[in-house]
Amino acid sequence: xxxxxxxxxTLLVVFTFVSPLVWMYLTSFKTNxxxxxxxxxxxxxxxxxxxxxxxxxTRTVFVRELINTFIISSASTILVMLVALPAAYSFARYETxxxxxxxxxxxxxxxxAAVAAIPFFMAFKxxxxxxxxxxxxxxYLYFNVSFAVFLLYGFFREIPAELEQAATIDGYGRxxxxxxxxxxxxxxxxxxxxxxxxxxxxxxxxYAFLFTRNMARTVTIGLASFWASGQVDWGTMAACVCLAIxxxxxxxxxxQRYIIRGLTFGAVKG
Amino acid sequence: xxxxxxxxxxxxxxxxxxxxxxxxxxxxxxxxxxxxxxxxYKWILLVPLLSVLLIFMLYPLFYCIWYSFHEFGMVKxxxxxxxxNYRDVLRDAEFWQALGRTGxxxxxxxxxxxxxxxAVAVLFNREFNGQNxxxxxxxxxxLIAPLAVSMMWxxxxxFDFGIVNLTLALVGIPKTSWFAPGVGLYxxxxxxxxxxxxxxxxxxxxxxxxxxxxxxxxxxxxxxxxWYTFRRLTLPNLAPLIMIIxxxxxxWLIRLFDPLYGTTRGGxxxxxxxxxxxxxxxxxxxxxxxxxxxxxxxxxxxxxxGVLFRQLMKALSATSE
Numbered sequence: 001x002x003x004x005x006x007x008x009x010t011l012l013v014v015f016t017f018v019s020p021l022v023w024m025y026l027t028s029f030k031t032n033x034x035x036x037x038x039x040x041x042x043x044x045x046x047x048x049x050x051x052x053x054x055x056x057x058t059r060t061v062f063v064r065e066l067i068n069t070f071i072i073s074s075a076s077t078i079l080v081m082l083v084a085l086p087a088a089y090s091f092a093r094y095e096t097x098x099x100x101x102x103x104x105x106x107x108x109x110x111x112x113a114a115v116a117a118i119p120f121f122m123a124f125k126x127x128x129x130x131x132x133x134x135x136x137x138x139x140y141l142y143f144n145v146s147f148a149v150f151l152l153y154g155f156f157r158e159i160p161a162e163l164e165q166a167a168t169i170d171g172y173g174r175x176x177x178x179x180x181x182x183x184x185x186x187x188x189x190x191x192x193x194x195x196x197x198x199x200x201x202x203x204x205x206x207y208a209f210l211f212t213r214n215m216a217r218t219v220t221i222g223l224a225s226f227w228a229s230g231q232v233d234w235g236t237m238a239a240c241v242c243l244a245i246x247x248x249x250x251x252x253x254x255x256q257r258y259i260i261r262g263l264t265f266g267a268v269k270g
Numbered sequence: 271x272x273x274x275x276x277x278x279x280x281x282x283x284x285x286x287x288x289x290x291x292x293x294x295x296x297x298x299x300x301x302x303x304x305x306x307x308x309x310x311y312k313w314i315l316l317v318p319l320l321s322v323l324l325i326f327m328l329y330p331l332f333y334c335i336w337y338s339f340h341e342f343g344m345v346k347x348x349x350x351x352x353x354x355n356y357r358d359v360l361r362d363a364e365f366w367q368a369l370g371r372t373g374x375x376x377x378x379x380x381x382x383x384x385x386x387x388x389a390v391a392v393l394f395n396r397e398f399n400g401q402n403x404x405x406x407x408x409x410x411x412x413l414i415a416p417l418a419v420s421m422m423w424x425x426x427x428x429f430d431f432g433i434v435n436l437t438l439a440l441v442g443i444p445k446t447s448w449f450a451p452g453v454g455l456y457x458x459x460x461x462x463x464x465x466x467x468x469x470x471x472x473x474x475x476x477x478x479x480x481x482x483x484x485x486x487x488x489x490x491x492x493x494x495x496x497w498y499t500f501r502r503l504t505l506p507n508l509a510p511l512i513m514i515i516x517x518x519x520x521x522w523l524i525r526l527f528d529p530l531y532g533t534t535r536g537g538x539x540x541x542x543x544x545x546x547x548x549x550x551x552x553x554x555x556x557x558x559x560x561x562x563x564x565x566x567x568x569x570x571x572x573x574x575x576g577v578l579f580r581q582l583m584k585a586l587s588a589t590s591e
């Protein structure tokens with residue numbers, strides 16, 4: 001009896017969080033008639049079509065948005081890692097700034113997005129950088145760097161300092177220590193951090209919305225544009241949502257063990 | 271600690287270096303050896319980060335503070351107003367409404383997430399078949415773009431053909447317009463709860479799994495009721511984690527923006543603080559007022575952030591021991 005109750009409750013929980021996603025994917029294969037139907041039977045038993053996906057690729061600039069998003073997310077992630085890795089190492093190994101600097105770092109992440117949006121809008125306007133990928137790459141660097149520093153800080157602290165001290169005694173220089181000892185040990189942590197930064201950039205909306213119009217627009221802007229037009233094309237929108245969230249679903253599935261750790265800035269090991 | 275050793279070796283010359291062995295390769299104080307001394311090395315590593323922070327923190331901060339004292343509409347030159355903007359905003363009913371709504375969303379979302387999260391965490395706090403795939407499925411919503419989530423729910427909650435209304439009609443509940451004034455705010459909070467409850471579930475589950483066993487066994491031996499044990503042992507032990515959830519969620523909810531864009535667009539009495547900043551600045555081009563709101567919003571976040579930081583550091587040093 002207890003087992004039955006347990007599984008009933010578990011199924012209910014799984015249903016709550018998964019069924020909306022399943023419904024979205026089902027919708028993306030429906031004709032408009034099947035989307036607008038009030039008949040519950042027809043809602044589940046329909047003949048699937050690919051028109052929505054075809055529309056998405058031929059009638060919208062989805063391909064360009066995908067390419068833009070990919071370039072922007074990758075480039076900003078690489079920059080973030082280049083800045084965050086040495087900084088996190090310095091914080092973890094030498095307690096540089098005795099925690100005060102670390103606090104300053106994390107507080108930039110907590111800035112209301114709009115605080116940075118106003119000044120940078122003016123600056124980019126002046127520099128002629130509005131609606132360029134470069135502007136978003138730079139903004140996402142700012143957006144993710146403090147998160148990356150904090151998460152990496154936790155990973156670096158797990159590497160025992162004794163290893164490095166031993167290596168120093170053995171006559172290794174700074175560069176060798178990094179190459180042969182630190183890097184191999186931080187690799188998994190760095191990969192997780194990088195994936196998080198990539199996902200956050202991929203999902204970002206406010207900056208993309210304010211700083212791009214046409215050329216540099218990202219996937220989230222494409223999504224939002226469905227809702228902007230008077231008559232919403234729900235079928236194509238569903239297809240767009242389904243493709244746009246695919247990388248994030250994959251990341252969630254494969255990084256199960258690290259999601260909680262990442263989202264809590266490393267404080268909770270899920 | 272490493273600091274002292276290296277300073278000593280550098281000053282005392284080669285013989286001592288041989289003894290301590292900290293820097294066997296260093297003979298003279300070449301440029302490189304000075305740079306790779308811990309004292310400088312640790313700061314050199316920080317140069318990129320500090321330059322990024324300088325640009326991205328100080329410039330926007332001073333810009334916003336500066337223009338919050340000015341009337342500036344992008345067309346004419348800015349004129350100095352003193353504290354006029356602040357007085358205006360603080361007297362503005364719209365501002366207090368937006369702030370109040372942000373508070374409502376905060377309280378509703380966080381309470382719901384914690385209560386549901388705790389219930390499910392207790393449910394899952396055992397070994398069972400298929401626990402890993404089930405965990406994976408429940409985590410799926412967490413990383414989806416908030417905008418995509420809100421557009422999904424916008425679709426499900428459509429008045430005429432939305433699956434939610436049609437399903438509710440089956441059990442005799444009349445169709446509801448979910449984004450009407452007075453309802454929309456709660457719907458938006460609900461959407462956020464859907465996406466973020468998995469976060470609470472698994473943070474709390476991690477906490478439940480690391481509870482000290484012996485005190486629970488002692489409580490069992492003493493014949494304490496399950497509820498008593500939960501209240502007196504489980505909850506106090508989970509308090510730091512609950513604190514982290516509350517603070518992180520507060521931080522994210524204060525700047526809630528995407529779900530508004532995907533649903534009501536700040537209409538239907540759902541305007542929150544961040545939307546108000548956006549509207550004043552980028553729709554009305556009132557930079558002065560926008561900056562004032564941004565500074566106020568920043569001030570509110572900094573308070574929460576200060577507390578959050580201390581909790582995070584405590585948790586980090588507790589787990590890395």
